[in-house]
Amino acid sequence: MGLLGPEGPAVIGEAAAVAEILAVRRRQVPSIAPVLQRRQKDLRDLAGSDSFRHAALWFLDPSGIPGGADSRLAALFLGPEGFLAVSLAAEGREESLEQALRAWWQGTVESVRRVTGQDPERQDEPGSLGDLFKDADTPLQSGDITLRGDRVFLKGRGNPVWTALAARRDLLDQWFGDRSQVGNP
Amino acid sequence: MRRLPETMTRSLVFLALSAGLACSLRGPKGAAPAGQEAQSPAVQGAAEGNPAPPPLPSPGRLEDLGAWADSVPVGAAWVALFPAADLLAVIRALPERLPRVVRAIDEPGFLRRIDRTWGIDPGALSGDCVVFGIRDNGIAGLCQGGRPGQASGPRWSGTGTGSSGWASWGPKGLR
Numbered sequence: 001m002g003l004l005g006p007e008g009p010a011v012i013g014e015a016a017a018v019a020e021i022l023a024v025r026r027r028q029v030p031s032i033a034p035v036l037q038r039r040q041k042d043l044r045d046l047a048g049s050d051s052f053r054h055a056a057l058w059f060l061d062p063s064g065i066p067g068g069a070d071s072r073l074a075a076l077f078l079g080p081e082g083f084l085a086v087s088l089a090a091e092g093r094e095e096s097l098e099q100a101l102r103a104w105w106q107g108t109v110e111s112v113r114r115v116t117g118q119d120p121e122r123q124d125e126p127g128s129l130g131d132l133f134k135d136a137d138t139p140l141q142s143g144d145i146t147l148r149g150d151r152v153f154l155k156g157r158g159n160p161v162w163t164a165l166a167a168r169r170d171l172l173d174q175w176f177g178d179r180s181q182v183g184n185p
Numbered sequence: 186m187r188r189l190p191e192t193m194t195r196s197l198v199f200l201a202l203s204a205g206l207a208c209s210l211r212g213p214k215g216a217a218p219a220g221q222e223a224q225s226p227a228v229q230g231a232a233e234g235n236p237a238p239p240p241l242p243s244p245g246r247l248e249d250l251g252a253w254a255d256s257v258p259v260g261a262a263w264v265a266l267f268p269a270a271d272l273l274a275v276i277r278a279l280p281e282r283l284p285r286v287v288r289a290i291d292e293p294g295f296l297r298r299i300d301r302t303w304g305i306d307p308g309a310l311s312g313d314c315v316v317f318g319i320r321d322n323g324i325a326g327l328c329q330g331g332r333p334g335q336a337s338g339p340r341w342s343g344t345g346t347g348s349s350g351w352a353s354w355g356p357k358g359l360r
Binding site for chain 2: 004009010011012013014015016017018020021023024025029030031032033034035036043044046047048050053054055056057058059060061063064077132165169172173176177
């Protein structure tokens, strides 16, 4: 953690990634500014679907995400009422993108429900944790995939972040667990 | 168990520590319902069987992302943008919602431990945050405002190099 200059911004992250930030600020590494400029048409096209204007996640290189092999750009927009993921298909790949996302979503629903159903905390403390897993399931229940034009939408209610957290609590444990034995104050 | 793809889940969990969960915690603040997402002219044209007209600019948060572009390396595979206030709201909620996972049962104690472990004062963050992932080089983020915590914790010490370590610079080290 550190500040870039006397007034910030604050920087935090894995060492190699933070080193890249510093290199960009020193102009030793190119920034994404030219990328955003070059891909402005597609980016603005995706942004046109963002009615939330709250939180956004852009996959500039979608190759590592579901359907990525058939997609040229994807984004996830989140707001208080729900979420909307949009993936722009590579040329002529609309149907295969839709199929890939449908298959991934079906597998995700099944696997996450298996994990959350086995959660030991849920059995011991059904109060708030019950709410947590209800929140985690809302996107799974409501998620709906549609193909329109050259893009596939995944739209739903609730917050998929709860779903991701419920499925991957190991990441929270890694970041916030007390394995360092610092101890609770 | 079939896991969610790593890139997707790590991205989402970072959003969890930002806007997403906070949205649930705060409740609606006037945004349009999810079912009423704007359709780009290209989509509308395709749906009506007409030639797609040029897309109209509707930058939304994309414009805000542009303000950070000079600090994000070209190798970023994904970039997230969210309000810093949401990050704090989520951190405050974690001890209540996942007390065993984060090994804390109250907010003040959890915040103090974050300070001691990570050297971060979450309460000092303001404005927007941007978090990005670089293939093979991990994840990093920037937030407007911010103030280093009272101490560098064990997660920072001695791991300032290597892709799997964590940065250990103090504020002067980045100036």
